[in-house]
C-alpha cells in the first residue's frame with residue numbers, strides 16, 4: 001500500500017482515471033504509483049512510458065493476470 005506522511009501534499013480525487021485497469025506494457029496515463037490488482041505490488045511509472053511488462057513478475061494461479069491501476073499521480077502543474 002502506498003504510504004505518505006504529510007497529508008497536506010495529497011488530496012482525494014474521484015476521477016474515473018483511478019478506476020481504469022491497464023494491461024502490462026501499455027502507456028501510463030499519468031506519472032505516479034500503480035498497483036497490480038493481482039498481487040498488490042506497486043511500481044512508479046512516468047506518463048507516456050510503458051507500464052511494466054507481463055514478465056515483470058510472476059503470479060500464482062489465483063492471482064490472475066497483471067492489471068495495473070493508478071493509485072496516486074503527480075500534479076505537474078506549476079503553482
Ligand SMILES: [Zn+2]
Nearest residue numbers: 036038039041
Ligand atoms: Zn502482480
